[in-house]
Amino acid sequence: MARPRSFDEAEVLTCAMTTFWRLGFDATTYKVLEGESGVGVRSMHNTFGEKEELFLKALDTYHASVAALMDQVFDPPGIAAIQTIFRGATAPRPDGDIAHSGCLMVNTVFELQDRSVEIDARLKAYEQMLRDRFFGALQHDGISDADQRAEFLVGALWGILSQIRLAGRAEAGAPMAGVIVETISGWA
Amino acid sequence: MARPRSFDEAEVLTCAMTTFWRLGFDATTYKVLEGESGVGVRSMHNTFGEKEELFLKALDTYHASVAALMDQVFDPPGIAAIQTIFRGATAPRPDGDIAHSGCLMVNTVFELQDRSVEIDARLKAYEQMLRDRFFGALQHDGISDADQRAEFLVGALWGILSQIRLAGRAEAGAPMAGVIVETISGWA
DNA sequence: TCTGTTTTGCAACGTCTAATGCAAAATAAG
């Protein structure tokens, strides 16, 4: 018995996520966000709280979506799944594809390090999630030094995402991904 | 026959560089810079121009200092020199060491992508400088696929620096560096 | 139609920042 909302909450949250992803936290002002989603500043505050809360929700959305993707790729777990991840991250994409912006979490590491414990916790949780997937896959195939190599793969993925971010193209990480795929094959 | 400067220009520039390195561009306000160097805002403007010009000079200083270090390490060039780079970047450091902040250039990629062509040019030039060193060393030792592998090494180094930045400790990149050193040995 | 509740748009506030104008201060040459 009240005025209904004029927008879909999940949809706007996804829009905010991709905008943070492309532009970063500071450059994503409410004015920009209003232009992207069509939702006014006042309504966003009502719905999501202040800007940092909205950002945390965007991080959670990102984490969940990547984890869901990983669930598919790592079924079954194994080095082939790992290679799929690296090939997929550097596959050519159409212009304007969000994948050309790298990874929201990696971007955030550099922009908002030490800003708040909530953000830091999410960054480390995300890194841990990746490490766990790689570790499980390596162990599943009986690869030795699985823990150190899982750590290596996380770092390698982050390096690729850095190259992508600098070049603005997902293919910029392809040479490195190629060596990674080859190196992994040598472990079997 | 005029009032002399009360500070050393090169010294203040180095101070600005390390501050940008630790805190990033935006967080390094003139107030912070005044606290770090003891030089007033007005004098900085007189000496270095506006903030972005100061930042460009800081990037140049960084590039030059890293290049000088590389000159030493890559004499003679070879895979041993490459391994020295990776081991050095992840060697334990005392608390507060600037190396725990990763790499100024990598940090800048994430914070100031697409802000100005001057910045972009310096980022790409730095990446190119690294690639050239690695490529030369690989070729010197007769390693095959030197171009692709040099690209890989640049990306790997950036990944390590990302891990360092997230953890705030240089040793956080050690596991990955270990695998890299081992992998390089397999190329010979 | 009337009423109660939530959303929405507008405007304003307070804060922070880079940048600048201006006058006092500091120096070295004459």
Place this chain on the structure above:
DNA sequence: CTTATTTTGCATTAGACGTTGCAAAACAGA
């Protein structure tokens, strides 16, 4: 000492941002 020149400190300006108060708008039920 005087003077010309540069540096320095202070205060101010202009602009951007997140946030909030307030009143009008939009709806669902009685």
